[in-house]
Amino acid sequence: MSDLACDVVIVGAGPTGLSAARRLKAEGREVLVLEARDRVGGRTWTDRIDGQMYEIGGQWISPDQSALLELVDELGKETYQRHRDGDSVYIAPDGTRTVYSGDMFPVGESTQTEMERLITQLDELAARIGPTAPWEAEDAAELDSVSFHHWLRQQSHDDLACANIGMFIAGGMLTKPATAFSALQAILMAASAGSFSNLIDDHFILDRRVVGGMQSVSEQMAEELGEGVVHLSSPVRTIEWSDDRVVVGTDTMTVRAGHAIVAVPPNLYSRITYTPHLPRLQQIFHQHQSMGLVIKVHATYPTPFWREDGLCGTGFGAGQLVQEVYDNTNHGEDQGTLVGFISDVNADAMFALDEHTRKQHILESLADFLGPKALDPSVFYLSDFGAEEWTRGAYATSYDLGGLHRWGRFQNDPVGPIHFASSDIAAHGYQHVDGAIRIGRDTAEKILSA
Numbered sequence: 001m002s003d004l005a006c007d008v009v010i011v012g013a014g015p016t017g018l019s020a021a022r023r024l025k026a027e028g029r030e031v032l033v034l035e036a037r038d039r040v041g042g043r044t045w046t047d048r049i050d051g052q053m054y055e056i057g058g059q060w061i062s063p064d065q066s067a068l069l070e071l072v073d074e075l076g077k078e079t080y081q082r083h084r085d086g087d088s089v090y091i092a093p094d095g096t097r098t099v100y101s102g103d104m105f106p107v108g109e110s111t112q113t114e115m116e117r118l119i120t121q122l123d124e125l126a127a128r129i130g131p132t133a134p135w136e137a138e139d140a141a142e143l144d145s146v147s148f149h150h151w152l153r154q155q156s157h158d159d160l161a162c163a164n165i166g167m168f169i170a171g172g173m174l175t176k177p178a179t180a181f182s183a184l185q186a187i188l189m190a191a192s193a194g195s196f197s198n199l200i201d202d203h204f205i206l207d208r209r210v211v212g213g214m215q216s217v218s219e220q221m222a223e224e225l226g227e228g229v230v231h232l233s234s235p236v237r238t239i240e241w242s243d244d245r246v247v248v249g250t251d252t253m254t255v256r257a258g259h260a261i262v263a264v265p266p267n268l269y270s271r272i273t274y275t276p277h278l279p280r281l282q283q284i285f286h287q288h289q290s291m292g293l294v295i296k297v298h299a300t301y302p303t304p305f306w307r308e309d310g311l312c313g314t315g316f317g318a319g320q321l322v323q324e325v326y327d328n329t330n331h332g333e334d335q336g337t338l339v340g341f342i343s344d345v346n347a348d349a350m351f352a353l354d355e356h357t358r359k360q361h362i363l364e365s366l367a368d369f370l371g372p373k374a375l376d377p378s379v380f381y382l383s384d385f386g387a388e389e390w391t392r393g394a395y396a397t398s399y400d401l402g403g404l405h406r407w408g409r410f411q412n413d414p415v416g417p418i419h420f421a422s423s424d425i426a427a428h429g430y431q432h433v434d435g436a437i438r439i440g441r442d443t444a445e446k447i448l449s450a
């Protein structure tokens with residue numbers, strides 16, 4: 001058992017933990033980062049599957065994600081735009097496939113008007129309530145006690161308009177059924193991206209990628225911290241704490257420090273044993289932040305065949321197995337890659353099938369959007385963060401109904417020398433790598449100014 005000491009010990013080498021470590025080290029503080037996995041990057045993970053490079057986790061950067069863009073720039077990395085030339089495909093609930101251009105789904109005139117009205121309403125709410133303290137809004141309790149599904153249907157009798165709008169936040173972002181989270185939680189998601197309109201604009205929200213992969217941002221931060229700072233395969237099991245000291249324990253070492261930053265997703269806080277145990281408030285509300293579930297589908301073909309048909313590769317269908325599909329061809333590659341997303345209950349249904357049947361169902365869903373050539377990929381892979389012990393879902397955690405206005409105001413409070421930080425409790429960039437970089441940096445600032 002080795003016994004180490006430093007100023008700040010950080011639990012988790014995802015983008016949050018590493019950006020905190022980077023900031024603290026720049027100010028001359030001694031840091032150690034303890035990571036459970038045998039790699040850094042957490043929910044960002046760039047890997048090769050059968051020779052093909054895939055972003056298993058987080059990858060896209062939108063233009064407002066300035067903290068991440070600045071970091072990428074400081075690290076000397078390059079970004080590139082997603083391929084977006086050509087028409088998109090929309091599949092209606094009755095299975096009708098329509099090729100369209102522009103932002104608005106090709107739905108009937110009255111549904112279009114209703115969708116536009118809901119978008120305006122959500123934009124106004126996001127602008128008024130903002131991402132920093134949504135629980136302070138005068139109608140926070142009201143908006144937090146109704147599910148997003150039911151709130152939409154209180155605003156509009158057009159079920160298709162509600163389903164299409166609901167998809168962008170339910171399947172598209174929080175990856176839970178729209179009945180499982182509140183309207184306030186949905187508004188936070190929109191506000192954290194600048195507006196609801198930003199969130200539904202795939203040219204905005206899925207704008208750029210990092211050449212070489214998003215995980216390389218974390219790998220480079222870890223490398224720059226220097227030898228012996230990041231300890232891999234070191235799950236933190238215990239934190240003993242007093243007013244001004246922590247002793248953090250793994251299976252093979254103890255680290256004594258003045259502060260700890262627990263930079264893991266909130267659903268994993270309670271996997272650590274705290275002595276003394278955390279206050280009642282934290283013990284209660286840490287139980288109310290849970291992970292969503294989404295399967296990220298990767299399929300690579302000899303060429304991006306959809307481009308020959310005048311399609312950009314984008315497809316939407318709120319009632320489809322794969323609700324969204326995009327061209328995800330890597331920088332500089334001739335082969336074409338598609339990425340699709342299968343969320344919440346549809347993901348449950350897929351995991352209940354055997355591997356062969358699951359693949360068939362998923363490829364058929366891709367083919368419904370982009371034609372029969374989609375049935376025959378050269379490489380096929382499913383990201384399954386639900387099966388990862390040190391994440392347990394995807395993309396991120398959110399509160400259950402009523403939790404955000406009840407406990408959100410406490411989520412960033414330290415307990416003695418223990419600070420909690422994660423993209424899932426960030427304001428701007430909430431649930432995204434940008435939020436992770438911001439909250440990592442801000443938590444470091446709090447410690448520096450203490």
Ligand code: FAD
Nearest residue numbers: 012014015016036042043058059060236390423431432433
């Ligand atoms: P994490 O990345 O989860 O890092 C936490 C780290 O803590 C992990 O390395 C974990 O192993 C470690 N850990 C956990 N428990 C312990 C313990 N007890 N001891 C030691 N270490 C521990 N974001 C975007 O911006 N754009 C996207 O396109 C995007 N797509 C996504 C797609 C998928 C499939 C997923 C899963 C996420 C996606 N995200 C995306 C979200 C983004 O990846 C996360 O917001 C970001 O990685 C969060 O960073 P973090 O450091 O807060 O947490």
